[in-house]
Amino acid sequence: PTPLILDTDPGIDDAVAFLFAVNSPELDLRAVTTVFGNVGPELTSANALRLLTLLGRADIPVGIGADRPLVYPAAFRAEGWHGADGLGGQSALLPEPAAKPDPRGAVQLMADTLRAAESPVTIVAIGPLTNVALLLASYPELKPRIGRLSIMGGGLAAGNTTPAAEFNIWSDPEAARRVLVEEDVPTSLVPLDLTLRCAVDGAWLAELAAAGGPAETLARVVDHYRRQYLAFYGVDEVALHDVLAVLEAARPGMLRRTALPVEVDCGTGAGRGATFGNRMPDATGRRIDVLLDADVAEVSRFVLDRLTAGIAAT
Numbered sequence: 001p002t003p004l005i006l007d008t009d010p011g012i013d014d015a016v017a018f019l020f021a022v023n024s025p026e027l028d029l030r031a032v033t034t035v036f037g038n039v040g041p042e043l044t045s046a047n048a049l050r051l052l053t054l055l056g057r058a059d060i061p062v063g064i065g066a067d068r069p070l071v072y073p074a075a076f077r078a079e080g081w082h083g084a085d086g087l088g089g090q091s092a093l094l095p096e097p098a099a100k101p102d103p104r105g106a107v108q109l110m111a112d113t114l115r116a117a118e119s120p121v122t123i124v125a126i127g128p129l130t131n132v133a134l135l136l137a138s139y140p141e142l143k144p145r146i147g148r149l150s151i152m153g154g155g156l157a158a159g160n161t162t163p164a165a166e167f168n169i170w171s172d173p174e175a176a177r178r179v180l181v182e183e184d185v186p187t188s189l190v191p192l193d194l195t196l197r198c199a200v201d202g203a204w205l206a207e208l209a210a211a212g213g214p215a216e217t218l219a220r221v222v223d224h225y226r227r228q229y230l231a232f233y234g235v236d237e238v239a240l241h242d243v244l245a246v247l248e249a250a251r252p253g254m255l256r257r258t259a260l261p262v263e264v265d266c267g268t269g270a271g272r273g274a275t276f277g278n279r280m281p282d283a284t285g286r287r288i289d290v291l292l293d294a295d296v297a298e299v300s301r302f303v304l305d306r307l308t309a310g311i312a313a314t
């Protein structure tokens with residue numbers, strides 16, 4: 001299996017991504033690192049520890065990372081979507097953490113994990129990209145040990161936080177620009193354009209809940225998201241954005257890649273945090289793999305099967 005680091009801000013869809021990661025035989029989750037984002041860093045870290053305990057994997061170290069963006073202060077969190085506790089108000093359904101955070105912190109833990117791995121490591125990043133930017137800036141010599149970055153973020157067509165910007169990129173555009181534009185590590189970007197198309201409906205969530213164990217607990221966490229979607233968009237479906245970045249790591253090829261040079265708007269106007277892909281055929285510059293298409297029915301069936309596979313402990 002591919003060694004995996006999960007960089008995350010749990011977060012309801014992040015929580016589902018944890019289950020997908022530990023249930024994926026192609027992946028070997030070696031470390032979890034947390035970042036500010038949906039809620040503050042104390043909560044994202046506590047939630048990561050609780051989730052690993054729920055999944056019977058409290059042995060996996062959790063390193064606490066950035067508590068703010070690189071340059072400007074954090075302006076906004078996503079408590080409306082994720083609940084004040086980051087887990088849809090349901091964190092009491094999860095066990096108390098069976099482990100403490102790793103004293104090394106996120107960036108050092110990532111670096112040590114990269115150094116210790118016997119083969120290239122995939123980093124799945126499903127929150128603001130602050131920790132990843134700090135890692136690449138601090139340990140450039142470790143870049144060859146990163147097989148791929150698989151990132152949930154951006155939206156070429158529209159944002160979900162401002163008209164221009166998706167939440168993870170908007171939360172730290174300078175970090176995102178460093179990672180997506182300035183660096184040269186092989187990168188997959190799963191944007192809103194695809195995650196919204198792969199939204200799941202009430203019947204899908206009922207199947208998830210019926211599986212029992214951690215899948216049922218997480219289905220109850222997702223219920224909050226579902227109510228928010230109904231209130232905001234008037235539809236009975238939810239996009240489990242972050243899960244698709246783990247799917248891309250586990251099953252490269254299931255989501256269809258388009259190699260594009262991408263730019264991130266780091267200005268302070270209405271476009272701040274926007275991601276743009278350049279479709280000019282002879283465009284120069286670094287290309288990253290943007291996941292823009294998939295067989296949506298195949299993806300939602302695959303994700304459900306993976307989440308309900310009986311590997312995780314109760």
Ligand code: BDR
Binds near residue numbers: 014038078152167241
């Ligand atoms: C992203 O923003 C967060 O709220 C979600 O967890 C996901 O990572 C979607 O825009």
Ligand code: CA
Binds near residue numbers: 037242
């Ligand atoms: Ca997230």
